[in-house]
Amino acid sequence: MRRSTTTGAALALASLLAVTACGSGGGTSSGGSSDAGGGPEPVVFWGSWSGDQVAQLEEQAAAFNASQDDYEVEYVSQGLVEEKLLTALAGGAVPDVVLWDRYQTSLYAPKGALAPIDDMVAADDVDLDAFYAPALGEMEVDGSLYGLPLLVDNRSLLVNQTALDEAGVAAPTTWDELKAAAVALTERDGGTLQRAGLDLSDPGLFNMFLTQAGGSLLDDDETETAFNSPEGLEVLAFWQELMDEGVYELGFGDGTDPFAESTVAMKLDGPWALATLDQVDGLEYSVVQPPSGPAGPGAYMGGFGLVIPEGAKNPEGAWEFMRWWTTQPENGVAFGEISGWIPANVEAANDPFFTEDPRYAAFIETMDYAQVRPSVEGFSDVEGKALVPALEQFMAGELSAEQALQQAQEQGDALLAAAR
Template identity: 70%
Template sequence: MRTTYRSVLAAGAVAVLVAGLAACSGGDTAGTGTGAEKVVFWGSWSGDQVAQLEAQADAFNESQDDYEVTYVPQELVEEQLLTGLASGDVPDVVLWDRYNTPIYVPTNALAPLDEYIDEDGVDLGQFYDQALGELVIDDVTYGIPLLVDNRSLFYNVTALAEAGVEPPTNWDELRAAAEATTVRDGGTLTRAGFQLNDPGLFNMWLTQAGGQMYSEDGETTAFNSPQGLEVLDFWQSMLDAGVYELGFGEGVDAFAEGNVALKLDGPWALSGLDKTDTEYGIVQPPAGPTGDRGAGMGGFGLVIPQGAKNADGAWEFIKWWTTQPENGVSFGEISGWIPANIEAANDAYFTENPKYAAFIETLEYAKVRSRIPGASDVEGKALIPALEKFLAGEVTAEQALSEAQELGDQILADNR
């Protein structure tokens, strides 16, 4: 157990620590007789995912005697963290959406980890560079990558076989397969050929079309372009072909129920699908008109908030989970998620499993979202609302991209 200058535990302050952690976790964290120091772990994962995180915390707890990690789910975990910072009531470690890092570092919400990394000789080269980059701001490391993901193409094996089509590899094949697998009953859509319901994936489609989201200098948007229009024209052609209707399958997993033949989804969907009778396969996302590949890399890291009462325990948990490949693989077996540790991600458990192989292949070219100041607001406040109006038939493709460009450029200017 660490007793370095980094330790936040002063001698004789155990009673204060226990009281503080009890308040943070929302429950009684009084000693269990083991003598282990409590580590409070926050995240936004809920439902079945709680058991997954609890199982991983239990595995860490069983691996050593110094610390005991407890997972406490939180809605809107980032906002809860800011509230906790104001009151001095924060957890020790947080399951963190890496994309939020540039937003929260200026608020002094996250503790730098470079001293831990240097003292323990942690090689950051063992992680996917794109994932690590989202946690490094101005050459300061604020977290360690934990999980990576991308959207690859899921297909219903039975639906494609009945239609006599192969899993698509490009846009034209995707449209043909979607048309062939769409089913209607008296004009009512009963099986969508393709689930075109997530305009937030526009960035991915744009890359496949050979376009880009922002200018090279990052000062203006670049999606209002021939390539951007090509994406929306393709989407419109899918809608015109009747392979999807807005709102179809809402509130349920229509793919798991056999009511969607093709969809873009991530590895988090595997554990749920494997509990159903749906026979499915996964291939890389389809290439664009000129063969360009594109995919987005998302995922989570682990961070330590400023003011954490047991930062040392949090670091030991982070290091155990992220730098020991076998622990990343074991969590993949529990959850379906792919580790950000490259060695773990290339374990035979993933590479020799056809359900994971496409995700691992796609990680070779998947890119994280832009870190340009204001980029998250450009997508969330300008682009996605405009694309939603386009999909609803309220505006044309040209209008949608023009409106998004005007507001997006203003957002970028306000953030410079």
């Protein structure tokens, strides 16, 4: 799941907003043009997407512009959209609508950076049950809704089908099968790893393995960490077994895409990877749901949403664009055809375009049980500053499993306490 939380930007928000005169309708949209000529009202659309993705968003905006005569959406790419939004809030020149990681919503809404959309939802009788519930929940803060979920993703298991067929093994469905398949798919030449059976380069996937083991990231009150547990130790014991079997070595394939180059046989990755992999000559791969652990299946959901900043010049146009894109399934499917991203609208995600493609179908099936990360303030720091660094030390052999989780717990609990 792609995350772009900028801790420094979040910390700076309170001081920036202290000098901001917030309020709907106040300020001038950055990047927009005057409507003095009586044409469609401009809607300035910000996001961090760049490169080839700019054309994808521009094509979707053009489709909305052609569907009505009142508004004209213009996409403006911003490299660090959260930081740019902070600056815009301080200067009173905010965009009308922003595409961002849904996880950002719980960080920025309490500071007054976003406009609630409950009245708009009620006025247009929008069916919120049309969205994946966990994704919608990430747009809600303290009982108010601050945006609509747009796109969803999860990590499912990508497998090199050619390698599986040659090894005579089936795609794994459990941890035990995953270990057996990884061992069978690993290739060495004189002790030198030539093909890793399973990519273990991302310790951030601990959360997914933890839920498969029946554990939790935080306690029921979401005030303290809960990953230093028998379930957390079970995850690290499983990882250690895989490393002891030699299915992966730290640093293997660094600087390359080893799955695309067939030097990694299995990898947990998201739907964003498919467009690139489909361009690789000779690569035959498939996607299956992530293997179940001792407690059953488990996965985490990420993705993007659309929000309206407080002080947007044209919130009405922003809302019309959001509603058109997210609540009409055909428009979500159309963007899937353009970009390969899965809509957060359940009906759109279950369109034959996705479900009849076996690779996308696996991601859609995984959505049925995928959950979202805790949205409490400070948890992003728990992951980024406490948990993942400790797990990296564990994978490098610098800390035992017990030491790693204890260290992460102590640091993580302190971070949560400081954020309250």
